[in-house]
Amino acid sequence: MRTSGVLLVTMCAALYALTTAMSKLFFSVYEFSILTYSFIAAAPGVTILPFKVADGSIKRIKPFIKWALAPAFLFGSARILFYYAVNYGSPSLPAVVNSFSPIMVAVLSFFVFAERLNRHQIAGMVVAILGMLIFHASNFQTNTGNLLAEAAAVLSMLGFSVNNVATKKALENVDEATLTTLIFTISSAVLAPVAISELAAKISFPFMGRAPLTPIILAGIFLFAFLTVILPTYLLIDGLNYVSPTTAGLLLLSQPIFTMIFASALRVEYVAPLQVIGAIITILGIAIFRIKAPEKEEPSLKELRKEKEKPSPKNSSKQQ
Numbered sequence: 001m002r003t004s005g006v007l008l009v010t011m012c013a014a015l016y017a018l019t020t021a022m023s024k025l026f027f028s029v030y031e032f033s034i035l036t037y038s039f040i041a042a043a044p045g046v047t048i049l050p051f052k053v054a055d056g057s058i059k060r061i062k063p064f065i066k067w068a069l070a071p072a073f074l075f076g077s078a079r080i081l082f083y084y085a086v087n088y089g090s091p092s093l094p095a096v097v098n099s100f101s102p103i104m105v106a107v108l109s110f111f112v113f114a115e116r117l118n119r120h121q122i123a124g125m126v127v128a129i130l131g132m133l134i135f136h137a138s139n140f141q142t143n144t145g146n147l148l149a150e151a152a153a154v155l156s157m158l159g160f161s162v163n164n165v166a167t168k169k170a171l172e173n174v175d176e177a178t179l180t181t182l183i184f185t186i187s188s189a190v191l192a193p194v195a196i197s198e199l200a201a202k203i204s205f206p207f208m209g210r211a212p213l214t215p216i217i218l219a220g221i222f223l224f225a226f227l228t229v230i231l232p233t234y235l236l237i238d239g240l241n242y243v244s245p246t247t248a249g250l251l252l253l254s255q256p257i258f259t260m261i262f263a264s265a266l267r268v269e270y271v272a273p274l275q276v277i278g279a280i281i282t283i284l285g286i287a288i289f290r291i292k293a294p295e296k297e298e299p300s301l302k303e304l305r306k307e308k309e310k311p312s313p314k315n316s317s318k319q320q
Contacts, residue, residue: 005239109165254282
């Protein structure tokens, strides 16, 4: 069970790496505003709705909206802050700040889920975070000159940290597909008034010196957003059915490592020696954390939800 969660969250980190690499390109080519880019990233999530209608679960979705409000707000606002920090500050700033997310998640999980880490797990977390700091040391600017970008990076880290815990809590009552659908549908509905007008203007009135934003290109961008935002978010939420928010947060530290691998494979970025050293130390830290985790496995939230949905013996006898 736990292995399934680790695999799902690791796949999420790999796909998120593509998001980070491509967001800068879309901003520079089409000059999307922060809110419009956030809408583009969220809107493809609405495509899950027809499947929820087909399997009849849409009829049961209303009681679960309240459980999706907190994750939708936290995830949406954290991504807006993340995009702002990436595009108006140092590109490495959010990545460095997010390195400390597992600490915040561990503290929140202690209070919300009574999760306790043993000393080996704490040591593994510290080693992984140290590895990430070394990984980014070669290109990190300590002062970006933009205090708003620096504040956005910190608030983004806090938002993602609280979101992981809130999502885990929501999964006690709603399945991962429904939760993903609700999160992105709510986010899209809030951002739509600003984004749709901007996208319509860019399609109707193309500017000289910028690639035209045609409906086909926009559809391609939406497809890319589905593969690099919606799908990995679903994988993360599904992974939280099996692993703790702290474990998920630590596994997500592998995202910059995947970015380095993709950039190196495509020959668009030179890999510095410090990045290799930092990547090895980070992987070592994650391995220590996982190997020294308690061996006792608790039932997954999927199993617990199924148990909750089963009719009680009293109700069954009444029906008979």
